[in-house]
Amino acid sequence: MTPEPHGFAARYRVAVSARGRLCGGIDPHAELLEQWGLEVTADGLARFADICVEALAPVAAVIKPQVAFFEMFGAAGVAVLERVIRDCRAAGAVVLADAKRGDIGSTMAAYATEWLDDASPLCADAVTVSPYLGFGSLRPAFETARAADRGVFVLARTSNPDGAGIQLADARGRTVGQTIVDDAADANADGTATIGLVVGATRKHGLDLGGLNGPILAPGLGAQGATAEDLPEVFAGADQSWVLPASSRAVLGAGPQVGAVRDAFVHTRDAVEAALS
Numbered sequence: 680m681t682p683e684p685h686g687f688a689a690r691y692r693v694a695v696s697a698r699g700r701l702c703g704g705i706d707p708h709a710e711l712l713e714q715w716g717l718e719v720t721a722d723g724l725a726r727f728a729d730i731c732v733e734a735l736a737p738v739a740a741v742i743k744p745q746v747a748f749f750e751m752f753g754a755a756g757v758a759v760l761e762r763v764i765r766d767c768r769a770a771g772a773v774v775l776a777d778a779k780r781g782d783i784g785s786t787m788a789a790y791a792t793e794w795l796d797d798a799s800p801l802c803a804d805a806v807t808v809s810p811y812l813g814f815g816s817l818r819p820a821f822e823t824a825r826a827a828d829r830g831v832f833v834l835a836r837t838s839n840p841d842g843a844g845i846q847l848a849d850a851r852g853r854t855v856g857q858t859i860v861d862d863a864a865d866a867n868a869d870g871t872a873t874i875g876l877v878v879g880a881t882r883k884h885g886l887d888l889g890g891l892n893g894p895i896l897a898p899g900l901g902a903q904g905a906t907a908e909d910l911p912e913v914f915a916g917a918d919q920s921w922v923l924p925a926s927s928r929a930v931l932g933a934g935p936q937v938g939a940v941r942d943a944f945v946h947t948r949d950a951v952e953a954a955l956s
């Protein structure tokens with residue numbers, strides 16, 4: 680019997696059932712800043728971030744700041760990121776920091792503290808991680824997340840074409856990507872959905888996702904070519920209630936007016952909800 684959602688599963692389910700299945704990406708590309716009439720500086724970044732937060736935080740179930748675009752401005756950019764995370768969470772959105780961290784276990788523990796510990800100024804609700812050092816190396820992040828009802832999203836089958844070489848490689852009869860899925864499913868047997876996966880919406884992934892019992896972040900909608908109508912086929916074998924498509928540039932390209940960004944987000948979210956079961 681599937682246990683009642685608790686831990687991160689409960690928080691995630693509440694947000695998605697109230698606001699729908701679309702993750703709004705905050706990716707302050709230099710091109711977008713220029714398109715919005717902003718300087719490519721920390722001040723321009725701060726204005727861009729304020730508009731994104733005002734547009735998305737009250738309506739999006741999950742918001743995913745791409746941390747690289749903040750870190751590239753150094754300490755001033757990280758200060759903007761801290762504010763984005765805090766303000767989005769205060770408005771009721773689940774914040775997934777797209778940081779793609781991964782290292783040996785002892786260093787992974789420091790990353791876990793950075794992104795998942797209440798005492799950190801960068802504390803989010805979930806973080807993306809890379810399993811290249813082995814699924815087990817991520818354990819400190821899983822433990823920190825589980826203790827705090829937070830989540831960790833592990834890269835399994837990414838949206839970029841270059842991912843195939845490693846993710847589809849044979850690992851004793853399964854693909855490397857499938858071993859990540861299976862390890863995540865085992866770790867989610869407690870019903871907390873602490874472990875989510877990243878599986879691109881851009882192509883047939885070839886994974887058996889049926890037993891995951893956790894969220895599936897599906898980037899690639901819009902700028903990378905995937906459409907809402909593609910989703911049912913791409914995620915045919917998954918529990919689609921867990922599928923969370925993500926879009927950044929295609930939504931943000933509607934800016935800089937707050938209302939236009941929000942409308943673009945809501946329009947995309949409604950298309951996703953109409954397409955998925």
Ligand SMILES: O=c1ccn([C@@H]2O[C@H](COP(=O)(O)O)[C@@H](O)[C@H]2O)c(=O)[nH]1
Pocket residue numbers: 704706745777836837838839877878879898899900901902903925926927928929
């Ligand atoms: O497999 C992956 C994992 C992460 N991403 C990230 O998602 C967004 C996509 O942005 P778009 O503008 O909607 O293309 C970006 O932050 C990526 O780093 C991904 O695309 N694919």
